[in-house]
Amino acid sequence: MAKWKRSARLIDMLKQLLARPHQLIPLTYFAQKYSSAKSSISEDLAIIDEVMTREGYGLLETVTGAAGGVRYIPKLSLDQAKAVLDDLCVQLSNPERILPGGFLYMSDLLGNIDLLEQIGHIWATVFSEEKIDVIMTVETKGIPLAYAVAYYLRAPVVIVRNEYRVTEGSVVTVNTVSGSSRRMKQLSLSRRSLPEGSRVLIIDDFMKAGGTILGMMELLSEFKAKVVGVGVMVDSPANVKLVDSYVSLVKVTDVDIKERKIRVELGNFLDLGGKKYEKN
Amino acid sequence: MAKWKRSARLIDMLKQLLARPHQLIPLTYFAQKYSSAKSSISEDLAIIDEVMTREGYGLLETVTGAAGGVRYIPKLSLDQAKAVLDDLCVQLSNPERILPGGFLYMSDLLGNIDLLEQIGHIWATVFSEEKIDVIMTVETKGIPLAYAVAYYLRAPVVIVRNEYRVTEGSVVTVNTVSGSSRRMKQLSLSRRSLPEGSRVLIIDDFMKAGGTILGMMELLSEFKAKVVGVGVMVDSPANVKLVDSYVSLVKVTDVDIKERKIRVELGNFLDLGGKKYEKN
Numbered sequence A, B: 001m002a003k004w005k006r007s008a009r010l011i012d013m014l015k016q017l018l019a020r021p022h023q024l025i026p027l028t029y030f031a032q033k034y035s036s037a038k039s040s041i042s043e044d045l046a047i048i049d050e051v052m053t054r055e056g057y058g059l060l061e062t063v064t065g066a067a068g069g070v071r072y073i074p075k076l077s078l079d080q081a082k083a084v085l086d087d088l089c090v091q092l093s094n095p096e097r098i099l100p101g102g103f104l105y106m107s108d109l110l111g112n113i114d115l116l117e118q119i120g121h122i123w124a125t126v127f128s129e130e131k132i133d134v135i136m137t138v139e140t141k142g143i144p145l146a147y148a149v150a151y152y153l154r155a156p157v158v159i160v161r162n163e164y165r166v167t168e169g170s171v172v173t174v175n176t177v178s179g180s181s182r183r184m185k186q187l188s189l190s191r192r193s194l195p196e197g198s199r200v201l202i203i204d205d206f207m208k209a210g211g212t213i214l215g216m217m218e219l220l221s222e223f224k225a226k227v228v229g230v231g232v233m234v235d236s237p238a239n240v241k242l243v244d245s246y247v248s249l250v251k252v253t254d255v256d257i258k259e260r261k262i263r264v265e266l267g268n269f270l271d272l273g274g275k276k277y278e279k280n
Helices: A006-019 A027-034 A038-055 A078-092 A113-126 A143-153 A211-222 A269-278 B006-019 B027-034 B038-055 B078-092 B113-126 B142-153 B211-222 B269-278
Strands: A058-063 A069-074 A134-138 A157-160 A171-178 A183-190 A199-207 A226-235 A247-256 A261-266 B058-063 B069-074 B134-138 B157-160 B171-178 B183-190 B199-207 B226-235 B247-256 B261-266
Touching: A006 A027, A006 A038, A006 A069, A006 B006, A006 B038, A027 A038, A027 A069, A038 A058, A038 B006, A069 A113, A078 A113, A078 A247, A078 A261, A113 A143, A113 A226, A113 A247, A113 B142, A134 A143, A134 A211, A143 A157, A143 A199, A143 A226, A143 B113, A143 B142, A157 A183, A171 A211, A183 A211, A199 A211, A211 A226, A247 A269, B006 B027, B006 B038, B006 B069, B027 B038, B027 B069, B038 B058, B069 B113, B078 B113, B078 B247, B078 B261, B078 B269, B113 B142, B113 B226, B113 B247, B134 B142, B134 B211, B142 B157, B142 B199, B142 B226, B157 B183, B171 B211, B183 B211, B199 B211, B211 B226, B247 B269
Parallel strands: A134 A157, A134 A199, A199 A226, A226 A247, B134 B157, B134 B199, B199 B226, B226 B247
Antiparallel strands: A058 A069, A171 A183, A247 A261, B058 B069, B171 B183, B247 B261
16 A cells, blocks of 8 residues: 555544544544555644634644643534624524414524534533533434534434333433423433433523423433533523523523513633633 | 745645535635645645545536536445445344334434445435435435435435424425335425525435325425436335335345345446546
């Protein structure tokens, strides 16, 4: 096998690193594929890391030793994150979103691939130092967000169902009161979907009192799983918050149906996620 | 602004191209960002294209003229696609998947990010020559697959709901008979989610007779939209197929509950998608 030129190596390595964020790739794999010395591979990685860091794409993390290698850690810079979420605030405050009952139409945003990818990147930055085994969400609108994060954190997704489905096999079910629909809701999770002791990141699109999130936490305790983080896209004021610790991206503080005005501001991701952002 | 070195340019260009498949990036954008001549940019792109084509990642498409530029077209080679789907067949034929009634547990596969990304890549290859405005699926298990394709084809996703939800605003509803549950099912799509005349790719996880897909097609005709393709992950035998033309990745031909044996083979993607694959 012919030796690869540096330019070709850089392209191939970057492609592979980007395709598998948070996964360790041994340097020997690259050295063998390119018939190159490990020292050349290390130089290549330094070049890639320099550009990635400078352009705010993330960074490469090198692990030394026999089981060592390199992994891509996606990190969006604070400035980029703020730009994405400022734009989300503007979009959410469009009065055409107001539905009867003061609900907001958001399905277009949850279908927008560019936005989802950026939100996934932000959450992956905020939660980058947690060891996460599984990302959990509830059908239906949380699903696009959960997968957006999962692509960056490279963890599998489990979906909590609102109704029993035969295709889930045996399930564990809890009851919860949804704040938005003000009715009892069942949350079911397939028995075989989650190994005991899993470390779980909960993701959802919208949170008011947090009844659904609390229900998911109760469900997880049935699986002896540990909640390592909660992320919601849109936070909304409530008299009582049932969940203490969560990361919200934006907050809808007021929907005035009569005046047709929506007030939206940045969520608490800066406070809670600030530590992770300082490093960039 | 200092001129960028070739190595840094290659890294930054590839990152940007990979992040936006199927989207045209003007050469002037790169030339300005790197303070480099367009001829150098073209040389860089030729290097990237060569590695991508050789390694089976896809290719770069250059559009000349004033509105020209370059775009990344993700294409998975036939060999790679077959390897992914052969492995899917092996996984699906695991008898532990058999549920009461002969249903198969597949939620773990739909939570597997690596598999989803590869399936998205395969469908993006099969449908790469269609102009697609929107990708449509139905809750719940079709959603991960629809987004997996959407990341590669860079089209927005709309989700058909089984129940009326206040957060969807006014909806159009059709009734359909689901083959798997043998009961009437409502399919609703938000009025504002789809512009008239949209070109739509339908994606779902499982198809037996095709009642749900047919229902989605009827729904689309209410929006004066055009179906440009149908992709299902798992096809299953039925006495009557209600949908003529669809691309399936794998086919479960038999589930023997007594003997606990599942027979799975490759779907029709080779016949229908073969033309697109020849080019690699």
